[in-house]
Every structure is written in structure tokens, then in C-alpha cells.
Amino acid sequence: MTSSILDIKAIHKSFGGNKALNGISLGIEAKKITAIIGPNGSGKSTLFNILTRVLKQDSGEIFFKGTEISKKEDFQISSEIFSRTFQETRAFGYLSIEDHIKLALAKEDSNFFRSLIKPERFGKKIILDALALVGLEKPLESLGGDISYGQTKLLTLAMAVVKSHEMLFLDEPVAGVAPFLRQQIAKTLQKLRQAGETILLIEHDMNFVVRIADFIVVMDAGEVVAQGSADEIVNDKEVLRCYLGR
Amino acid sequence: MNYLWTVCTQIGIFLILSLSFNFSLGFSGLINLGHIAFFGLGAYMASIAYTVYGIPVILAILFAGVFAMLISMLLISLCRKLEGDYLALATLGFHFVIYSLFLNLEGLTGGTRGIVFTRPEFIKSEFSYLLFSLLIVLLCLFFLKRAVDSPFGKVLGALRDDEQLLRSLGKNSFIVKVKAICISSFFAGIAGGLYAFYLKYTHPDFFFLAELVVILSIVIMGGLGSVRGTIVASFIVVLLPEVIRFLPLHSSVIGPIRQLSYALVIILILLFKPRGFFGKVDLK
Ligand SMILES: Nc1ncnc2c1ncn2[C@@H]1O[C@H](COP(=O)(O)OP(=O)(O)O)[C@@H](O)[C@H]1O
Numbered sequence: 001m002t003s004s005i006l007d008i009k010a011i012h013k014s015f016g017g018n019k020a021l022n023g024i025s026l027g028i029e030a031k032k033i034t035a036i037i038g039p040n041g042s043g044k045s046t047l048f049n050i051l052t053r054v055l056k057q058d059s060g061e062i063f064f065k066g067t068e069i070s071k072k073e074d075f076q077i078s079s080e081i082f083s084r085t086f087q088e089t090r091a092f093g094y095l096s097i098e099d100h101i102k103l104a105l106a107k108e109d110s111n112f113f114r115s116l117i118k119p120e121r122f123g124k125k126i127i128l129d130a131l132a133l134v135g136l137e138k139p140l141e142s143l144g145g146d147i148s149y150g151q152t153k154l155l156t157l158a159m160a161v162v163k164s165h166e167m168l169f170l171d172e173p174v175a176g177v178a179p180f181l182r183q184q185i186a187k188t189l190q191k192l193r194q195a196g197e198t199i200l201l202i203e204h205d206m207n208f209v210v211r212i213a214d215f216i217v218v219m220d221a222g223e224v225v226a227q228g229s230a231d232e233i234v235n236d237k238e239v240l241r242c243y244l245g246r
Numbered sequence: 247m248n249y250l251w252t253v254c255t256q257i258g259i260f261l262i263l264s265l266s267f268n269f270s271l272g273f274s275g276l277i278n279l280g281h282i283a284f285f286g287l288g289a290y291m292a293s294i295a296y297t298v299y300g301i302p303v304i305l306a307i308l309f310a311g312v313f314a315m316l317i318s319m320l321l322i323s324l325c326r327k328l329e330g331d332y333l334a335l336a337t338l339g340f341h342f343v344i345y346s347l348f349l350n351l352e353g354l355t356g357g358t359r360g361i362v363f364t365r366p367e368f369i370k371s372e373f374s375y376l377l378f379s380l381l382i383v384l385l386c387l388f389f390l391k392r393a394v395d396s397p398f399g400k401v402l403g404a405l406r407d408d409e410q411l412l413r414s415l416g417k418n419s420f421i422v423k424v425k426a427i428c429i430s431s432f433f434a435g436i437a438g439g440l441y442a443f444y445l446k447y448t449h450p451d452f453f454f455l456a457e458l459v460v461i462l463s464i465v466i467m468g469g470l471g472s473v474r475g476t477i478v479a480s481f482i483v484v485l486l487p488e489v490i491r492f493l494p495l496h497s498s499v500i501g502p503i504r505q506l507s508y509a510l511v512i513i514l515i516l517l518f519k520p521r522g523f524f525g526k527v528d529l530k
């Protein structure tokens with residue numbers, strides 16, 4: 001019996017009449033990579049958004065290390081324990097790549113006077129290391145709005161990783177990323193896991209998931225339909241039917 | 247010569263007024279159409295502090311900034327849930343509320359008579375007032391430039407570009423908005439205080455919505471999110487009507503032509519150089 005770090009209890013969420021989540025209960029283990037798979041519209045991103053407090057659930061509870069977190073605000077959760085990326089690519093259109101990383105690293109930059117008088121400083125090396133981690137090769141002064149889709153994915157991944165956190169949420173981290181970079185990101189995630197990171201990710205690419213995930217959760221129509229190790233899932237008839245369409 | 251000094255003083259005041267407007271609009275992406283109201287609140291605060299309570303000029307101007315800032319804090323707290331167009335509408339409404347207070351709180355503001363006063367000895371001449379205001383303008387300019395280049399300035403840019411993403415980095419975007427509006431209004435209030443002592447007369451008509459068109463012209467011409475642009479455009483836009491004044495035109499058409507010239511400036515810029523001279527950003 002292993003203990004979980006994140007406990008999700010009976011989460012329900014509807015958008016108008018559309019039931020996006022229909023009683024999700026899960027335990028996520030620490031220091032493992034857990035992957036959520038499932039067809040489009042099965043509620044994966046909605047679950048992520050509720051866990052990171054971007055959306056409020058209709059009912060249900062979330063516990064992190066035994067403490068209820070379902071009443072906190074998204075920015076609080078983000079400053080304390082969670083780092084996340086979004087499924088849709090987002091970046092600050094008119095800020096440089098360097099500023100993106102600095103925003104992720106800085107803790108005191110919302111403090112106006114501190115920022116004027118005694119700003120936190122981050123050396124070039126920290127910035128370059130962060131970008132090297134995800135294989136983003138772009139001049140530091142390129143603007144967030146001027147880089148490609150795949151590069152934006154990499155940038156936000158780098159930001160999530162360097163921001164202080166206890167758990168990492170990645171919503172489709174390699175969707176739209178060139179194949180050779182997928183390899184590199186897979187390696188990076190494995191390295192992070194070895195370093196003790198807890199990672200929860202959503203991904204469509206079955207090969208990628210099977211390669212890196214310790215544990216797989218399959219969702220369909222707002223419910224968890226199967227969970228287990230990669231081997232168990234790949235051989236599960238229910239999964240083959242609903243996910244792989246066979 | 248005096249004429250030249252007063253024009254220079256006016257450029258300085260409009261520079262700070264416009265730069266503080268750009269601070270919220272271009273640097274932070276917050277559409278605060280009540281900016282002129284804060285300018286006016288500063289002017290009235292300084293005039294009343296000076297004439298009624300005999301507070302020294304420099305303190306009166308500082309109070310003007312602080313007062314505008316406090317009122318802006320109130321406004322943004324009321325508009326907590328509003329964004330984009332709705333924030334624009336609410337702040338525009340705020341402008342009209344404040345304007346009508348200027349008109350109707352006669353005991354305090356003198357209503358349509360306004361408040362008339364004289365400057366103290368050390369800044370009595372136009373030249374000495376230019377030097378005095380230049381000092382304050384340069385201080386404000388230095389401070390605002392430092393602010394936009396600081397890490398806090400990057401947080402403002404992030405707020406403008408993607409609030410949700412900023413929150414996912416653990417920043418309280420609402421507090422950041424409050425700070426942005428407070429800083430912007432503080433400097434609008436300072437500009438208002440300087441303006442009151444510049445004119446030696448404070449009247450509701452100086453804070454009519456038409457003034458918003460002037461600072462909007464400056465910010466759009468110079469470019470959103472550009473300090474340099476706002477400086478250059480302040481000179482051009484403030485000097486524009488001064489040039490028109492010397493054209494051989496009947497005095498009755500000068501006023502409308504002035505208004506028309508601002509409209510023309512905005513249209514030409516939007517047509518041929520949508521980002522202005524030095525603009526860095528487009529607002530969504
Ligand atoms: N903000 C929203 N407003 C309305 N409906 C939404 C919203 N977000 C998601 N949905 C709906 O909820 C369901 C689950 O969506 P989502 O969580 O994005 O699925 P997935 O990430 O698994 O593809 C879909 O039917 C989607 O249309």
C-alpha cells in the first residue's frame with residue numbers, strides 16, 4: 001500500500017448542461033510520473049484546471065499531503081505548491097524569453113518598492129540552463145509572441161519546471177512538438193522524476209506515455225475508466241475499445 | 247519670453263500626465279478612461295490644500311498625488327470583477343461622476359467659479375515656475391522609467407499579455423492591477439497639482455473629457471508601452487495647437503480646429519503607423 005500525495009475525491013463539474021466531470025476520485029503518488037489519457041473532450045483539462053484552481057468544482061474535494069486545498073485561489077496554489085502548463089499555448093506576447101524565465105524564477109517581483117530598490121537578480125547561466133533543459137534554442141531577447149507553437153510549448157515547460165513547486169502539472173507537453181524534441185523532453189521528464197519530482201501529465205501520444213509514465217489513468221466522458229501500470233493499460237480491453245477505438 | 251516658458255511647462259505637465267496614462271494602458275493593459283478625473287482630483291486637492299489650509303506648494307502637490315492614488319484604490323476595488331471594455335465603461339462613468347462633483351460641490355470647489363489663487367514668491371515668474379515644475383517632471387520621469395524597466399514592470403507586461411498565465415506563476419494579478427492603477431493615478435494627481443499652480447486657477451472645464459483625447463493622441467502617437475515615444479509625442483501634441491494659434495485664422499475657428507487636429511493626428515497614426523513612433527505593443 002503506497003500513500004498518495006494528491007487525493008482527489010468525487011469531483012463533479014458541469015458546464016451548463018454538459019457534464020464534464022462525473023465524480024472523479026484518484027490518488028496520485030509522490031515521485032512518480034502519472035499520465036492521464038483519454039479521448040478529446042473526456043474532461044482531462046477540466047480536471048487539471050480544477051486541481052490547479054483555475055476552475056471551481058461543483059462538488060468534491062482535493063487534498064494535497066492531507067490538507068484540503070480546494071478553497072485556495074489559483075495564484076496561491078501556484079506560488080506555494082503547483083507548477084503547471086496549459087493545453088493551449090500561451091506566452092507573454094511582448095516580453096522576451098529571458099523575462100519569461102525570470103518571471104517564473106522571481107518571488108518578489110510583484111513587490112513594487114523592493115523591485116525598484118533591490119530587485120532579485122538572476123544570472124545568464126540560470127536562464128540558459130532553464131532553456132537548455134527543454135532544448136529551446138532561441139535568442140534570449142526573442143519575444144513570446146514571435147516564437148513558434150512548439151517553441152512556446154517548450155518555453156512554458158521550462159517556466160513550470162524552474163518555478164518553485166512540489167508537483168508539476170503538464171497539459172499535453174509534447175503536442176505539436178517536433179519528434180526529436182519529444183525524445184529530449186521525455187528524457188528531461190525522466191531526469192526530473194529521478195530527482196524526485198512528482199509529475200501529473202496529460203498526453204495523447206501513446207508511445208510517449210508508455211515510455212515515460214509509471215502509472216496511467218484513462219478517462220472517458222468525465223469518468224475514470226481504467227488505471228494501472230503501462231503494461232496493464234496497454235493490454236486492457238476496455239481501454240483498447242474506448243481509447244484506441246478498436 | 248514668458249510665453250515660451252509657459253509652453254515648456256505645459257509640455258512637462260502633459261508629459262507626466264500622458265506617461266502615467268501609458269503606464270496603465272500600454273504597460274499594464276488596463277483601460278482606465280478615468281485618468282483625467284485623477285488629474286482633476288489632484289488639481290483640486292492641491293488648490294484646496296494651498297488656498298484653504300495654507301499648505302506649502304510642494305506638499306500640496308504631493309498630497310494631490312496621494313489623494314488621487316487613494317481614490318483610485320477605491321475605484322479599482324469597486325471594479326474588482328471588471329475587465330477590458332467593462333473596465334473602460336466603468337472608469338468612463340467614474341470620470342463623469344467626478345466631473346459633476348467638481349461642478350456641484352460648490353462649497354469646496356467653487357463650482358463654475360472655480361478656485362483662483364496666486365503662486366508664492368519663489369515661483370511667481372513663469373520662468374521660476376518652469377524650473378520648479380521641470381524638477382518635479384524629471385523626478386517623475388526618472389521614477390516611471392525605473393518602474394517600467396524593473397522586474398515589477400515585467401509583471402505589468404505579463405498582466406497585459408496574459409493574466410491567467412501570470413497567475414499560474416503564483417502572482418496575485420488583482421493586487422498587481424491595484425498597484426498599477428495606484429501608481430498611474432498618483433502621477434496623474436501630481437500632474438494635476440502642477441497644472442493647478444501653472445494656471446493659478448482650477449475650473450471643472452479643464453478636466454472635461456476632451457483632455458482625454460489629448461493624452462490619448464500623445465500615447466497613440468508615441469506608441470503604447472514606450473517612454474521615449476510619449477516624451478516625443480508630448481512635445482508634438484502640445485505644440486500643435488500653439489502652431490495653429492499663429493495661423494491667420496479667425497479666433498472663432500481656432501478652438502474647433504484644435505480639436506480637429508487631435509482627431510486628425512489619431513486617424514493618421516492609426517492609418518499609417520498603428521504602433522505610433524516607438525510603440526512596442528498592440529492591445530488585443
Ligand atoms: N470553459 C468551458 N466552458 C464550457 N465547456 C467547457 C469548458 N471547458 C471544457 N468544456 C467542455 O467540457 C468537456 C471536457 O473538456 P476538456 O476538459 O477540455 O477535455 P479534454 O482535455 O479531455 O480534451 C468538453 O465537452 C468541453 O467542451
Ligand SMILES: [Mg+2]
Binds near residue numbers: 044045046
Ligand atoms: Mg485537454
